[in-house]
Amino acid sequence: MSTPAWKRRLKTTKLGWWFIGMTFGIGVAAINTGNNLLFLVLGMLLASIIVSGILSEQSLRAVRIERRLPAGASAGQPALVGLVARNGKKRAPSFSLELREKGGDIQGRGFLVVLGAQQTAEVAYRFVPHRRGLHRFEQLEVATRAPFGLFEKSRPLDAPAEMVVFPRKVPPPAAQPQALAREGERPEDRIGLGLEVHSLRDHRAGEDARTIHWKSSARHGRLIGVDREQERRRRVCIVVDNRALGGAPLDRAVERAAALVERELDAGAEVSVSVAGRRLPAGSGDTHLREALTLLALLETAPASPPPEPDPQASVIEARP
């Protein structure tokens, strides 16, 4: 069952306990003395408690909140989570709203002094994830201590979500000479858009003039066109053998692998990631980077899995702890 909309949590603040104590004391004094003016003061204090309850309910009513997760977050680095609140009431504003996470792996809160009727406002909280992997969010809670700070009334809302925290950013390990042996962009034996000459042929009418090979044309006395070779980008395969690694060594290996993925992608290479039982095909771009980092973020010890299969056409770099 999901949390019903009418569910509230009520907590008495320290000031609230003092207030209740004072009210009780004045009540005793009023009964003891029979002084009607003390009864009047007592009535005011008791009514304040009731009015406080009504107003805090008014503040919470029709307030919806949603969470906006960051596009990416890395362990050890601060990230911002946005909490968007909308006051659905037609006229009444809401005061002193605290929006906060409840349950889940991450705790954070934001405060809104006032949220006008029919208005939306966003607050963000900063958190620093301490580990890579999946982080779960369970509930959001909107709470208020308005108007007097005597009680805290809160309303929980189910807002399950999860966020993958990428591995901690560390400097990549130094490049290995063996790994560099096959580095560089390599021509493929087919026509493409590279720089190297693949073959010469007669120029075809309507073709781009830039395809004319002027030296050959001069030598042969007719227009000779040139076909260029297709060049293949450098391909790197990052290997993490997570069969025997676990705990901190696995984390260190994963962090290094993530650093290597970023470095190689920045350098323009196509990067594949191979772990025990799974391989991410070679690719490039931001989407591929996110996929690779997600794979590494969620990597766990897998002793029963088959060993990693490196990309045969790629330079292989193994990330070790």
Add this chain to the structure above:
Amino acid sequence: MNARLFAGRGLTLLQAQYWAGALAAVFAFLACAVSGELGPGLVLVFVAAFVGGHLYGPRVYGKGEWGWTVFIVGAFFVLVAQVITTGLDVVLAACQFAVLLCIHRLWHRRTQRDELLLMLMSLLLLCAGAALSAELTFGFAFLAYSVCATWAMALTHLRFEIEAGRGPAGSAALLQSRRIATPALLGGLAALALMGLVGGAIVFFTFPRVTIGGLRRATRNQPAPGLGDRVDLAAHGVVPDDPRVVLRVRLAPDPGRQTLDMHWRARALEVWTGRGWRMYGSGVGAPMRRLPPAPWLFHAYGRRGPPLVADIEAVAGFSDGVVITPEGWPLGVEFKRPLNAAGTQPHLLVGGAGDLFYQPVDVGDLHYVVTVNDEEPSRDLMRRRPTKYPTWLQVDLEVPGNLDPRVAALARQLGGGKDPADAAMAIEAYLSSKLGYTRELPGEVKDPIADFLFVRKKGHCELFSSAMVLMLRTLGIPARNVTGYYGGELTAGGYYAVRAGDAHSWVEVYFPQIGFTRFDPTPAGERGSQLDSMWARVVLLWDSLQQKWRAFVVDYDLVSQAQAVKRIGAALDEAARRLSGKAGAAPRLRVALLAVLALAGAGLLGFALRRVRLPSLGGKEGRRALGPDQRRALQLWRKARVRLLRAGLDLSPATTPREAARRSRLEAASAVASAYAAARWGGAPLPSETARALLRRLDTELRGDA
């Protein structure tokens, strides 16, 4: 952003919070000070400390704390010593100490703790005010305090929430913003305070008035004009026309007039001091079991109607222990329950001169009913009475040895050789017609009576009555000076108000077998108060309010509560009787009532169902905030979740779609989770067909799995 925040006029949040706290303290102090018991010194100290705290408090905050400690502890010991040695009222001492604590807090306002302590002290002062005073002014101070304290509580909460949530640097802009403590917010909070007062009134009227009765405190009385046990005729200045109300009177039968020409008798002053009058003996005598019997000729007065019943509220501070009675012979005095919290029932005493008193004096306002025979003996009945007087009247026949001989000569000229009744009437007529009235006092003169009769030939009521008493005594007729009030003005509250300025003096002459009979030599048009100014009307209006305050607030007790419950019960009984048709009520009324009840029930049920059925993230507002694809994604997940639950998967409310997919190990569930995440958070489209296809696939896999 900041430019917008700082724009606008008015108070910043910090200023509003500061002044709200300060005003709450001031009004709480006023609630205490209106009792008049704190003394002018402490009032001045508070005012000076308030101004000083405002000007210098922030600068000296945290400095010289030992000085404050010495001051507070020293004051505590001084007050304790005063309570022990001088008998200072412990409640008053506690109030004075609370004032000093409040002063201390006014000089220390920086942290949240400081502000909360200031509010606590304000509340203590308000309670102290409740213990010291029962006046309407307390009510107004209480009202103002309620509004200011609401402002202070709410703004203090807001200020420190902002500071806690944003830190000192981040909160500075908001705290200096003029866009938070706007007139709209302050007005709303004031309305909130009034709502609180309405709620407070409900609690006030319904809270059971059971009382233990410990630590009760009586109201202190003050001497009042017209009621003193001595009169000095040689004073300086002008007789003040004080507009304050001293008696509130309801008469039965109602005279139906706007103003009364009635004497309100307080006490007789029989001993001439040479410059005025004083009471004979110690005044208050033995407790009275019953009123003294009327003279035997009393029945011959010839009653033509029922006796006069006067319901009298003698305002605290004016009654001074005297039971004031309307003119005529008192037949009975019945004390009502006391109006103040002291709860002491007074008892009746009789003085040597037959005056009526009550004790204890410090019961505060006194409420009693006097029944009098207001028929007066006719002039014929007074004539031809014996002139041999009993010995106990000796004091009313005493003529001072140093009396100016012209007084006796004038008396002989006016009443010599006449019947005592005729002589008294002649002297009364002479004084009221030949001498003038003035409120200016003669000042220091050797013989005020001779000065009045032969030099100034004008004076105030006490000179008129004194001259007549002495002139009658020179003729051997027993007479005495009587003080009290004259008049009464009908108020909006339906009662007659007798003011302090209505203080009056007249003469009582003794006639055997009749008793003392009233004569009033002061010109009829000059008796009592002559006030008809705007101020006098304002005072009367104030007194009307004061009377209602006392009747509905100060006087409200268990008896009133029981009566109110009885009235409500009677009203309900009557309604039930009418509805049951026993009282001949139309059946249409029953149908209408049932219809109203059914409608109300249906409304409540609908509201409850709506509250229960509202989904946690749904609701109109929630759905409106989402796009169509996001809504579809939400529905897809809900439906998929229901299917997975039915299939026996254990899903908590916090289980995410991905988690559910992992646990179910179904590819279709993974596809649903991906589609949900892409559409709900990633902005990807989710056509209805796709959603339906995903659900069909899930159903298929679930069936296959089963």
